[in-house]
Amino acid sequence: MNTLNEAYKAHPITLGDIIPIDFSSSPSLPDSHSWSEPVHDDDDDFSATSSIPIIDLKDPNAQKLIALACENWGAFHLKNHGIPLDVTEEAEQELQRLFSLPAEQKMKALRSPDSASGYGNARISPFFSKAMWYEGFTIIGGSSSHDAKKIWPHDYQTFCDRMEKYEKQMRSIADRLTDMMMEVLGISEEKRKWVGASDVSTALQLNFYPCCPEPNRAMGLAPHTDTSIFTILHAKSSGLQIFKEGKWIHVHPHPNALIVHTGDFTRIMSNARFCSPLHRVVPNQDTERYSMAYFYSPPTDYVISPSDLNSVARFRDVTVKEYIGIKSQKFADSLSFIST
Numbered sequence: 342m343n344t345l346n347e348a349y350k351a352h353p354i355t356l357g358d359i360i361p362i363d364f365s366s367s368p369s370l371p372d373s374h375s376w377s378e379p380v381h382d383d384d385d386d387f388s389a390t391s392s393i394p395i396i397d398l399k400d401p402n403a404q405k406l407i408a409l410a411c412e413n414w415g416a417f418h419l420k421n422h423g424i425p426l427d428v429t430e431e432a433e434q435e436l437q438r439l440f441s442l443p444a445e446q447k448m449k450a451l452r453s454p455d456s457a458s459g460y461g462n463a464r465i466s467p468f469f470s471k472a473m474w475y476e477g478f479t480i481i482g483g484s485s486s487h488d489a490k491k492i493w494p495h496d497y498q499t500f501c502d503r504m505e506k507y508e509k510q511m512r513s514i515a516d517r518l519t520d521m522m523m524e525v526l527g528i529s530e531e532k533r534k535w536v537g538a539s540d541v542s543t544a545l546q547l548n549f550y551p552c553c554p555e556p557n558r559a560m561g562l563a564p565h566t567d568t569s570i571f572t573i574l575h576a577k578s579s580g581l582q583i584f585k586e587g588k589w590i591h592v593h594p595h596p597n598a599l600i601v602h603t604g605d606f607t608r609i610m611s612n613a614r615f616c617s618p619l620h621r622v623v624p625n626q627d628t629e630r631y632s633m634a635y636f637y638s639p640p641t642d643y644v645i646s647p648s649d650l651n652s653v654a655r656f657r658d659v660t661v662k663e664y665i666g667i668k669s670q671k672f673a674d675s676l677s678f679i680s681t
């Protein structure tokens with residue numbers, strides 16, 4: 342069994358928090374999905390004046406620029422990443438094929454309460470009293486066949502092959518970015534051995550935000566930080582926002598670029614030098630939004646420790662598995678829970 346799945350197994354959530362509504366039969370916003378405060382306002386688009394940097398992976402200064410972006414934003418657009426366009430497009434076709442299926446067919450792969458893989462609501466749902474305008478499908482550790490077979494008993498292979506191909510590409514970028522980041526932090530060879538190993542913890546999260554009748558009162562994905570070292574995101578439409586200095590900033594996709602975030606593990610490892618940005622997704626009225634988020638973390642028994650030995654450690658050491666457990670219980674308070 343995959344160890345990342347084991348880490349989540351110890352923290353089951355209730356079935357009510359897993360089953361999405363059937364969006365195809367919801368012409369208006371139900372009370373269950375209506376957030377009391379207007380979630381966003383068209384006037385509050387600060388992205389024209391302030392935006393995450395665009396970094397060219399082929400730039401000889403890429404490492405420095407990435408470190409700077411991780412310090413200032415915890416996020417950047419990554420262009421010239423070398424991923425063949427057809428690999429991304431074919432994965433995206435499968436993602437659309439999956440979410441356009443009738444609700445009862447998707448429900449065949451519903452995540453079980455103690456599992457992290459399969460179809461369902463966002464895992465962060467239990468922390469919010471209102472539901473999100475969202476459905477997702479999670480692939481843990483690279484293989485989707487177990488869940489895809491439930492949906493397409495005779496026709497799952499194309500889906501699995503294309504997702505696997507996409508994940509391989511993500512993996513090589515994540516390895517590369519992590520090597521760069523750990524070198525900047527001066528992390529020892531010994532502590533860097535896991536990068537490129539077969540037991541890294543990875544998940545590919547397929548996200549779907551249907552057109553929403555009242556987007557201003559709905560939430561696509563509620564505010565959260567990612568747990569990962571890096572999250573690599575592909576999305577063709579707007580909707581993602583990052584919280585910076587008291588404002589939600591739109592992150593509009595940049596053609597052929599990926600969006601990269603740092604997560605809590607990078608924040609801990611960098612002794613709070615790098616951010617793990619709070620982000621959320623707002624739904625659109627007329628455009629369906631799809632995204633693929635690849636989460637990359639060390640093996641579950643790896644000990645994450647703050648790297649900067651010249652200053653006081655801001656966090657205590659924690660294993661990947663232990664922190665996943667903490668995040669499942671403390672959610673937004675997890676980093677302060679391990680603060681020293």
Ligand SMILES: O=C(O)CCC(=O)C(=O)O
Nearest residue numbers: 546548576581622632634
């Ligand atoms: O859909 C997006 O743009 C963001 C998704 C995300 O934040 C996540 O899956 O953790």
Ligand SMILES: [Fe+2]
Nearest residue numbers: 565566567620
């Ligand atoms: Fe996220």
